[in-house]
Amino acid sequence: MHLAAGSSGGSALPTLLFLGLMAALMYFMIIRPQSKRRREAMELQRNVSVGDEVITIDAMHATVAAIDGDQISLEIAPGVVARFERAAVARVVKAPAAEPEAETAEETDADDAAAHVVEQGR
Numbered sequence: 001m002h003l004a005a006g007s008s009g010g011s012a013l014p015t016l017l018f019l020g021l022m023a024a025l026m027y028f029m030i031i032r033p034q035s036k037r038r039r040e041a042m043e044l045q046r047n048v049s050v051g052d053e054v055i056t057i058d059a060m061h062a063t064v065a066a067i068d069g070d071q072i073s074l075e076i077a078p079g080v081v082a083r084f085e086r087a088a089v090a091r092v093v094k095a096p097a098a099e100p101e102a103e104t105a106e107e108t109d110a111d112d113a114a115a116h117v118v119e120q121g122r
């Protein structure tokens with residue numbers, strides 16, 4: 001008996017296409033977004049200036065007191081300044097918009113209530 005050597009007889013093209021598709025998917029789903037986040041973080045750290053309120057990578061809220069190259073001095077409490085690497089800045093906190101004072105809101109509510117009573121009396 002003669003046994004023929006087993007050959008798949010199929011093409012390797014589908015396998016190569018599948019591997020190429022998986023590599024492209026990995027690039028667009030993992031590598032590209034990570035690179036974009038890294039560039040954004042570097043840009044943010046480069047644009048930090050004295051007086052900015054920042055949050056460090058370990059969630060410490062502080063105000064930038066001074067910048068010296070790659071080192072940044074952060075005021076973490078009144079009169080307490082600590083030095084960090086610029087890369088420790090995770091994000092810059094935007095100053096909240098000025099909220100109307102509570103008295104102003106109460107006065108407005110009182111005026112609205114008085115106007116409502118006057119209208120009901122008509």
